[in-house]
Amino acid sequence: MQQRTRKSAPGAALLEEPPRVEGPSLSLLRIPAALPCEPSLHAAAMERGTRGRVLALELLRHEPAQVRRFDASQFGLLTAHVYPRGTWERLELCNDWHVWLFLFDDEVDELAEVGQRPAYLKAYVDACLEVWRGGALRAQATPLERFSWELRQRMSRLASELWMERFVRDVEDYLHRGALPAARHWTEGTVPDLESYIEQRALDSAVYTAEDLVEFAEPGQELPEELFRLPLVQRLRLLCTRVVALTNDLFSFEKEVLWHRNPNNFVHVLRVSRGLELREAISTAIDIINADTDAFIACEELLQASRLADPRLLGYVEGLKAWIRGNVHWSLVTGRYSSPTSPFPELRRQASP
Secondary structure: OOOOEEEOOOOOOOOOOOOOOOOOOHHHOOOOOOOOOOOOOOHHHHHHHHHHHHHHOOOOOOOHHHHHHHHHHOHHHHHHHHOOOOOHHHHHHHHHHHHHHHHHHHHHHHOHHHHOOHHHHHHHHHHHHHHHOOOOOOOOOOHHHHHHHHHHHHHHOOOOHHHHHHHHHHHHHHHHHHHHHHHHHHHHOEEEOHHHHHHHHHHHOOHHHHHHHHHHOOOOOOOOHHHHOOHHHHHHHHHHHHHHHHHHHHHHHHHHHHHOOOOOOHHHHHHHHHOOOHHHHHHHHHHHHHHHHHHHHHHHHHHHHOOOOOHHHHHHHHHHHHHHHHHHHHHHHOOOOOOOOOOOHHHOOOOOO
16 A cells, blocks of 8 residues: 655644643443452562563663663563463563564654664664574674563573564564654654554554463463454454554643654644644544544454354453553553653652652
C-alpha cells in the first residue's frame, strides 16, 4: 500500500508550549475483565538485577540524573503486572528485554544524532539483529549489541527453537518495519496518514515481542504452531497490540511530541490528519482504543464459545489481557510519563528527574 504523508503543520502539529488544557480523563479507557491475579512479588528484585546489568554494560550511563530517571520508571513493576505468573529466571529476562526496548526507544526518539541519521540508525539496528539471529559479537560491539548477545544466550537455554524463531522474527519486524520507518518520518518532518500510522505503530511499539513473552514467562506455556496460527488467536494478538501501542501514545504524547518534536504519535497524527484540537484528538483516540478493546472482548467470547479449551491457549489470552491492564496501571504510576503540564489530570504531577 502506498503510504501517504503530510508535513507537520507548525501550529496544530508541534506546539511551542506544553498543553494548558484539561484533557479527558484516562479513566475513560475501557479495561477487559480478567481472572483475579496479583502482580508478581519479584518487581523490586527484577529492578535491581536489570539496573546492575545495564550499568555494567554501560547501556545506562553512571550519571545521577540518568540513574534517577531509570529508577523512577519502575520497569520491574511493569513486568510484574504483565507476567504475573512468571517464574523468577524468566521474569528477569522479560524485564531485561523491556528495558532493552525502552532504552533503545529513548535513543531513537529523543536523540537527533541517533533517530535523525538514517544510515547510522540502520547500521546500528542491523548489528543488533545479526546478534539476535545468532551471529557473533563484533570486536567493537556497542552496549546494545552486547546486551542483545547476553539476552539471546539466556533465552535460548530456556525456550524452544520454534519460540526463538518467532521472537527473533518479531524483533526484526519491530526494528526494520517499525523503528526505521518511524525514524524516517522524524527525520523528514512528515506525518503518516492515520491508517498507515496504525499499521506502523503495531510494529514500532514492539508489543508483538512482549506478547511472545507471555508464552515464555511461565514454563510449559509455549503455544504449538497449530494453535498459534489460528485466525482467532492472530486477531487477538493484533487487537491487543493496537490497544497497548495506541494507549502508550496517550501517555507519551507530551514527552514525544511536545518536548522532542517527534511526529510518531497517535494523538498527533489525529490532530494533523483530521484538523482536531488537542482535546478532540485525545477523545477520538480513546474512542478508537475502546472500540479495539470491545473487539478484543468479542473475540475472546468467540474463543470461549469454541471447543478450543487447551489451557495454554486460555492462559495466553489471560496474558494478553494482563498486558492491556498492566500497561495502563504501570503508565499511571511510573515517573516516566508524569509531568506538571500533562494534558491528563492523572499524570499532572512532578516528573521524574
